[in-house]
Amino acid sequence: MATDLYSELGVSRNASDEEIRKAYRSLAKEHHPDLHPGDKQAEDKFKRISAAFAILGDPEKRRRYDAGEIDETGQERAAHQYYREYADGTEGFRYHSRGGFEDFGDIFGDIFGRAGRGRAGEFHMAGMDYRYHLEIDFLEAALGTKKRVTLPEGGTLDINVPAGVTDGQVLRLRGKGEPGVGRGQPGDALIELSIRSHPIFQRDGDDIIVEVPLSIDEAVLGAKVQVPTIHGTVALNIPKGTSGGQTFRLRGKGIENARTKHKGDQHVRTRLVLPSQPDPELEKAMQQWRDAKGGTSGFDPRAKLRAYL
The missing domain is CATH 2.60.260.20 (Urease metallochaperone UreE, N-terminal domain)
Structure with missing residues (x-):
């Protein structure tokens, strides 16, 4: 059964962007693997809420998810059934609808690129950006720091936080997102910072x-x-x-x-x-x-x- 991303974060479908961010921050803090070493259930929950925020935290991806254009994993939803048909020694794509078959070989050839007449070429697509939340101390924000965070998929990411960052600022780590398809460039990792208050400063x-x-x-x-x-x-x-x-x-x-x-x-x-x-x-x-x-x-x-x- 498909996962409803809004239910995963515990918010309604008409929740504001700020409500979604607050819900994610609260859940991420509660279920972070660093706070529950060895707890597989907490780790799985952290992965699910991070994956949900990766889509709902991005206005464009949220719009596409609400419109049914992408699924809960961020993948494109197929609007129709396509398959490859061989006829007269050529290779192309045909679109199946209730009215019969319609040839889409030229369209897909233009999109994917073709190596020779009638032959579909490679498909290239940039990787998706990943979004994460990082909470740091006041002095770490003021003076700069280096942090290593645990990713939902189990890996780690080294982050160089420059001096003077502000609360809510987003750091972009180029190439640290989802791998691209074919020769597509990998996505980026977007790190949203939350700064804890200081008792004196x-x-x-x-x-x-x-x-x-x-x-x-x-x-x-x-x-x-x-x-x-x-x-x-x-x-x-x-x-x-x-x-x-x-x-x-x-x-x-x-x-x-x-x-x-x-x-x-x-x-x-x-x-x-x-x-x-x-x-x-x-x-x-x-x-x-x-x-x-x-x-x-x-x-x-x-x-x-x-x-x-």
Whole structure:
């Protein structure tokens, strides 16, 4: 019995492209052979959902599948029955219909090419593209990496992920798809990337944003603090009187743009943090400071909000 590709991915026939991608990502993550070593059932399921996505994930192939032009394996569906007939020493194709026979020898000769009069030649067809999904870490995307993935058919594929790739970007590995027929070129492998979020770093184009907590004494008196970047740790001078939310720029500490080779910057945003438990000495010092200012802090930190209060 033929497999329904929509049922294989657990989506309806009118599902959007994004719904199909999400369903595939979820199932691929759940049944990936690397997570179930030795589990033949999980491996078979992974192969089926990958084969389904190879067709439904391609808009043109999905259209042709829905129209019945290709089957669940991506192969052309034969609209009619053709067979080879020999007559008078010649070889050709004839089309069988309810009305009888109609000679299609010239048409197929033009398509396939002929080696001599009335003789069908070789058929050449490019191979189908294969589509895969690869999930990588934030730093692997920012700095580049090499990955080896297990393919649904059991082989492996080495992928060179360049620095600076983005979520949803598709890498094309030429010639790594389905082999061609005859002298047809092989298809390509299309790798769609999904990037996991990072607990510290956030990306804004080629720039990196990091939030760095400061204690009240570091903010008031100034300090030199260690700040993580995607390239390693750097020392950042915090000047006296630094407010929470203030931003410092570390030039060239962002992501290198693969096209322009220009490196983005890292933006360090400060955040004031008080001790998790009340500190009597700190409270006493703040009270003395407030009293010395006449019962106020001596400035209005919410001056810009007054117009809206």
